[in-house]
Amino acid sequence: MAHEPAVIGASLPRKEDARHLEGRGQFTADITVPGMLEVAFVRSPHAHARIRAIAVPPAAKGRVFTAADLPRIKPIRVATQTEGAKSPLWPPLAGERVRFVGEAIAACLAPTRAEAEDLAAAVSVDFEVLPPVVDAVRERHGGRALVHESWGDNLYLERVLEGGDIAAAARAAAITVTREFRMNRQSGLPLEGRAVIAWYDHRLDELVVHASTQTPHMMRVALAEFLEIEARRIRVVAPDVGGGFGPKARLYPEEIVLAALALACERPVRWVEDRGEHLLAAAHARDHHCRLTAYADRDGRILGLDAEITVDAGAYGMWPQGPYQEAAMAARNLPGPYAIPHYRARHYTVATNKAPLGPYRGVGRPGACFAIERIIDEVARAAGRDPVETRVLNMVPPEAMPFTTIAGLRLDGGDYRASVKLCAELLDLPAVRARQQRGESDGRLIGVGFASFAEQTAHGAAEFVARGAAIIPGYESCTARMLTDGSLVLMVGIQSHGQGLETTLSQIAAHELGIDPDRISVRHGDTESTAFGFGTFASRSMVMAGGAVARASRLLRDKLCRIGAHLLQCDPAAVRVADGAVLGPQGQVAFAEIARIAHLRMDGLPAGTDPLLEASATYEPAVGTGVFSYATHGAVVAVDPETGFVELVDYAVAEDCGTMVNPMIVEGQIRGGVVQGIGTALYEEIPYDEQGQPQAGTLADYLVPGAAELPAIRIGHLHTPATATEYGIKGMGEGGAVAPPAAIANAVRDALAALGAEINETPLTPRRVLTAIAKARAAAPGAGGHPRAERA
Amino acid sequence: MTRIRLTLNGATIEEEVPARLALADFLRERRHLTGTHLGCEHGVCGACTVLIDGEPARACLVLAVACDGCAVRTIEGFRDDAAMAALRASFHRRHALQCGFCTPGMLITAHDLIRRGKAGGEREIRDGLAGNLCRCTGYTNIVAAIAEAAAQLGASRHGA
């Protein structure tokens, strides 16, 4: 029986706060090791080139390493089961060719980073510049160049996902709407960049790597494979990590190189990425192009969707999963939370001479949501209906759940229509419409827009196998160890980097064991002390690790009860746990005492019970196809038609993630995700020019939302507990970032409705807004009239 | 190399530093005060914010040599500060941090806003935080925490 009052559902303040509030967090760059050398990389200034020669100044010999100097490194390669998928070799230090600006060519070592950069500047590389591939849509079949010569084209993968009969839908449609959508390339930009320290521990005969990563166990798998070292001789630790969001859930060549350097030089080595390197060479994100046609009846009911999706995946596939899931996820999620009977999505994952694309909060879903949620607004307009009503009309109703969408996603449960209604209430839609009618004294135009989505979370083996994934992260693990004094340590394979799992996992164990969460330590991020786990990504940790903690805690609880009942000399069925003790019909015995017996006084144990109080468990949800949280987001904007500036006046989220272990932390994840989504919608972009040169190299060019640009984000909750997980929890960490581009673009569309302008490309910069307005005016002169010429 | 002498978190220190060494690197690598973080090294993100002679500054855009004769205060130097204690408590209560990387810079900026009476309302606080980026929290809770601490400190202070 559980501890009262309820600790699951309690907004407990976080245990991890104390160190960060004091500036005592320990991020990778905060760690120094005696004798450590700092590393700076020589990186390619060209998007595509052959390396003819690398000239290292003689004085630098022994301090500059090229691929030839580290022969033990095997090239990175993603293994894929998917038929027709191509997977290039990626040498961590470039060999005879470079394929994106920023690709690492040589590592330079020196006592300080400044001196290492001096060294890097002194290395000269002789290049034969080659034409680059920069347009994923136009160059997917080759053209001016091939990124990987042996391929014959620039396609990692092309696929078709279809269901029903799209031609029939086209024939039956009273309304046909076609649009092109573009979600431009950006960075995940965690505030802490990447960093790696590596050294050889001679006492333990193992390579030790500290890295800012979301997936330490997987990094060990990679190091073992690409350096050909047994896993038992590698330790990977993710200390405090300053944000991950997806880009740190992939292997980087720098990580392999640092490990190899530690072995080659027999000195500890450290690499701390700077912001310029991050914008160049850390995983880029999004970069979707979608040409979408929606077929609907005259009421706005969607009969079918026909899509062509192109993802610009950059020059190499990131290990372990490769680039394939981005476009595939977009295709699977394009039908959204809607009951659409006919579907076809052709998707192309294209190689270009740009930085490799990696997962970033939402992965393929923000791009898909942008397309479907924008087009559903256009269908509504064509039908002369309200966009809110049209959503509701098309949504899968709760009574139809579980419902498998035409793209194969099995929606488990929830009331999507209620989320639309709740969102409208949170924004006070009638008041917004009234304000819109009144007009603004400064001439700006008010608009309101919505976007809905369902987010597949905590999917298990079945889903990953269906995707042809190289690895199957369908479970998580936990070892629960009670120590000699009754205090508890939970060792988990995930890696908390802001999600508060040190607190929420303690809450689960506290619930199962009746202990105070403050008497529980959570160890994560260290391959030494935790059983294998995949790490934190894909909105999976609370369900998967939480489930493993629950299971391990119950095993422990059962043993505590057995021993406790023995000490209390009563029937094991008659005891329960509460307040850190086993309670029997007459009397109780504290866990501390049971722990003392189990470790130091084994003579007190019941017959047949072994010493120690430790239990390990893995967990996979009962349903492998995922549990779906969902939300409707609403944005209110004020658009200045003279400058194209868009101000976000209000933003609301009506969401359902089932049972919330810690509502305060859930809301923090939502708000953080929303603001990143706002960044995608209005600010963040890394454009590339015709020569494949990235155009955003600093935070002066790459704009990220600040507090001054944002309203307070309002949140309302619905509660449909999952039936396939512990406590009915669903994952929810990514959802916040999925809908904002669509909601904001719809709001801008609404604001500019009289002008007929629409912007279907993110970010919605002033330039794009002004260009759209100019285009709309040129197409329909006189429409919408002059914006207000007078100011009151 | 240049010899500098400065007050760091209340203690006088003397060291020889190369001219190009940024204050942030001096603090982190020479003095092992790693609470000051580096997020961009071009003055935009605010993770490196410290106090120099009582005023917030970007430790990444100040040379250590230029701090000769100055008083520098980092997040580690606020352990006994009542206003900072109130801020820490409200940040904790309000869940105003997630990964913690922006937090020291955020706290020092907040401390300065309160000291200068610029934490009166949401708009003022948001504008005051323009120079401190956070990628995790979405800012809502940070703004609320600062408003709460400012109110508490204002209520317990007699006069401004």
Next chain:
Amino acid sequence: MKAPAVAYVRPQSLDEAVAVLGQGAGEVQLLAGGQSLLALMNLRLAAPDLLIDISRLPELTAVGEEAEAVILGACVTHAMVEDGRIPDPSRGLLPRVAAGLAYRAVRTRGTLGGSLALADPAGEWPCVFAALAAEAILCGRAGRRSLPCAGFVTGIYETARAADEIIEAVRVPKLSAAARWGYVKLARKTGAFASALAVAVTDPGRGHCRLVLGAAGGPPLFLAQTAALIGADCRDLDAYRLAVAADLAAAADRHFEEFEMQLHTAAALRAIHQVLA
């Protein structure tokens, strides 16, 4: 990124600074607030051999007041102006501009003289000082001279300052009681560089009327025809629109894209609106 190796000296007087500036071998840079220079050095876009730290020179942090003007030392920081710690000759314009410049932690170090000497096309102070008819007082080996701020900036990151000169102060004439000003900075984020900048100052008491645009791809751009309309107290919005368009078209050395024209036009008209309101 870490700055390249550099030497550093901190002279104790302006004369000593001028002397060091004159004799330095290699590339010498003056270091005031360092908020732009050190960012460029961290990015390895600037690699001087010697930095002369002038940020604490008493001559450069001094502030003087005359009957008709305020003399602001070149190393007065933006924060000092923002906080009202200097006498204000501009009837509120200077503090308003300072408050919107970058971020507080940058404003506590960055200086008026540093901004003027840098001449970033999106910089606020070159435009504002030009609009206020201020003068830059320069100190070099040959002695002192003063140059009008209008025309001081000659190109992108280029000014009329000679290599051996240090900006000592900016002399800002006091606006009369009847003066009016308008200031518009359009930026995508609070504290970011301006996408468009317009400063309008009209002082009938001095027969002075200027409308200056910044972030316009070059030195501050004077909209002369439009300014004449302000001076004439014109109230016809369409006339202003036409004048702005004519002034922008006359800026032959600038190549504005369509959306940039719209931003500059909006900024200019809004600054005018503030003046007329």
